[in-house]
Structures are given as structure tokens and as C-alpha cells.
Amino acid sequence: MFEMIKDWREQRILDKSDLTNDDWQRAAKRIVILDRLDNEEMARLFDLATLFLNDKSITGAQGFEITDAVKQSIALQACLPILNLNLDWYAGWSSIIIYPGSYKSDAKTVDEFGIVHEGQQHRSGEAWQRGPVILSWKDAKHSGERDGHNVVIHEFVHKLDMLNGRANGFPPLQHDMDPKRWTTIMSRDFEDFQKHRKSGLDRYGTTNPAEFFAVLSEVFFETPQKLVDAYPDIYDIMVKFFKQSPI
Known part of the structure; x- marks a missing residue:
């Protein structure tokens, strides 16, 4: 019964949307990595992005104007990782804040001597637990x-x-995935990445396991062959986690 109500509610949202299929097609053409999707996948992404925009608020900071093009670009890329999952994976928070450019954020670091340093860093994005995504x-x-x-x-x-x-590089896995295998592979390859440079993989991924997972997810969707070349086992478990194979 609950699923029927949910499906009915979602269909009403889709039917009432001001954004047409042509609008979404134009937005998708501006995002090169979406060209691998077939017609069925693209239609599913458009529906998911429409529901996403109904569920989340997107606001501008420092006078930045939020246009339909901005909303669609963010929604399409945000929904790509959950294309074969569902919107419940983004449950528990509701806000996205967009700055026109990089912004300053308070930062706290601990050096090798255990001394805490506080200051500000320029950021291009961040995600808060139970809070907003900032871009x-x-x-x-x-x-x-x-x-x-x-x-x-x-x-x-x-x-x-x-x-x-908290973000630690160990998200809730699919039911048919082995948590021990995920931990073994990610830990082993994170240690290797800290020692060796890999073509096409941002060194920011050496920061901690959470950033390693996020950086390699970028590569998984953007340049998947680079991930296969560097860490084929990680590509394999990401295929199972995201339920997608970009190659």
C-alpha cells in the first residue's frame, strides 16, 4: 500500500513539473558524460532529477542567481550515482547552496606533533552530515x-x-555485497595510492579513506578506464555498489 501511494505521489510530481523532456534533453547534452546512457536510462535519469528538484531546495549565496539551467545541471549529475538505486539514498537532508566561485570555510587540522591549527580554506564544495551540500x-x-x-x-x-x-569510505552496501571484501580492497588500494601516483587520479584522494572513495567515484563516472587501469578491483566493487558499469 505504501509503495502504491509513493508511486502515485511521484507520478503527480512528474506530471506537474514545468520542465519538459526537451528541457532535460538540452540540459543533458551539455554534460558530456551522460552520452553513454541509452534512451531508457536517460528517461529514468530525467524522472529522478525531477523528483530530486522537488525534494531539495537549491539556493544561491553571495548573490548567485539560481536558474533552471543551474538546477538541471546539478540535479542530473547528483542523480547519476543513484540512477539504478533510488532517491532514498539522499534522504535526511534538503538543502543545496551554490556559491558563484570558491568560498572560504573554517578548517581545523592536527599536525604531526598533535598541535591543532585553525584557519580558513578556499573550497570548491563540501557535504555536511545531515546538512547541506555546498558547491x-x-x-x-x-x-x-x-x-x-x-x-x-x-x-x-x-x-x-x-x-x-560520518564519511569514512564505507557506505551502506548493497545486500549482495561482501563488506569484508570492500574493506580489504579499499584499504589495500588506499595504502598503495598514498605511496604511488596513478595517471588520472587526483592526489587529493590520499587525504583519507572518505576522500579516496569520493575521488575514485569521480573517475568511475568520468574516466572509468583510468580506474580500471589503476585499481581494477575497486572498479569491480563500484560496479556492484552503484549498479552501473560506465565502460
């Missing part, structure tokens, strides 16, 4: 160009990671 449009508008960098996917993968607690 720089200067960076987000270039996401999806198949260059291995995608701040939208990066921050929304953090949200997936946070579903079972």
Missing part, C-alpha cells in the same frame, strides 16, 4: 566534461557515504 558554480559548471574531475559527484558521493554515519 562552487565556477567548478560545478565544468563538471561532466570527462576529465576525471567532478565536484558534484564528489560531494554527493560523500552524502552516500554518510548514510551510515
Whole structure:
């Protein structure tokens, strides 16, 4: 009964949307990495993105104007990781904040001597547990160009990671996945990545396991062959986690 009500409610949202299929088609053409999707997958992504925009608020900071094009770009890329999952993976929060460019955020670090340093950092995005996703449009508008960098996917993968607690590179897995295998592979390859550079993989992934997972998720969707070349086992478990195979 609950599923029937949910399906009815979602269909009403889709039927009442002001954005047409042509609107979504034009938006999708501006995001190169979406060209691998077939017609059925694209239609499902459009529906998911429409429901996403109904569920989340997107607001501009520092005078940034939120247009339909901005909303669609963010929604399409945010929904790509959950294309074969569902919107419940983004449950528990509701706000997305867009800055025109990089912004300053308070930061706290601990050095090798255990001394705490506080200051500010320039950021292109961040995700808060049970809080908003924050993005720089200067960076987000270039996401999806198949260059291995995608701040939208990066921050929304953090949200997936946070579903079972703080971001630590261990999101809630699919029912048919082995948690021990995920931990073994991710831990082994994270240690390797800290020691060795890999072509097409951002060194920011060496920061901690959460950033490793988010950075490699960018590569998974943007330049998947780079991930296969560097860490084929991670590509394999990401295929099972996202239920997609970009190659």
C-alpha cells in the first residue's frame, strides 16, 4: 500500500513539473558524460532529477542567481550515482547552496606533533552530515566534461557515504555485497595510492579513506578506464555498489 501511494505521489510530481523532456534533453547534452546512457536510462535519469528538484531546495549565496539551467545541471549529475538505486539514498537532508566561485570555510587540522591549527580554506564544495551540500558554480559548471574531475559527484558521493554515519569510505552496501571484501580492497588500494601516483587520479584522494572513495567515484563516472587501469578491483566493487558499469 505504501509503495502504491509513493508511486502515485511521484507520478503527480512528474506530471506537474514545468520542465519538459526537451528541457532535460538540452540540459543533458551539455554534460558530456551522460552520452553513454541509452534512451531508457536517460528517461529514468530525467524522472529522478525531477523528483530530486522537488525534494531539495537549491539556493544561491553571495548573490548567485539560481536558474533552471543551474538546477538541471546539478540535479542530473547528483542523480547519476543513484540512477539504478533510488532517491532514498539522499534522504535526511534538503538543502543545496551554490556559491558563484570558491568560498572560504573554517578548517581545523592536527599536525604531526598533535598541535591543532585553525584557519580558513578556499573550497570548491563540501557535504555536511545531515546538512547541506555546498558547491562552487565556477567548478560545478565544468563538471561532466570527462576529465576525471567532478565536484558534484564528489560531494554527493560523500552524502552516500554518510548514510551510515560520518564519511569514512564505507557506505551502506548493497545486500549482495561482501563488506569484508570492500574493506580489504579499499584499504589495500588506499595504502598503495598514498605511496604511488596513478595517471588520472587526483592526489587529493590520499587525504583519507572518505576522500579516496569520493575521488575514485569521480573517475568511475568520468574516466572509468583510468580506474580500471589503476585499481581494477575497486572498479569491480563500484560496479556492484552503484549498479552501473560506465565502460
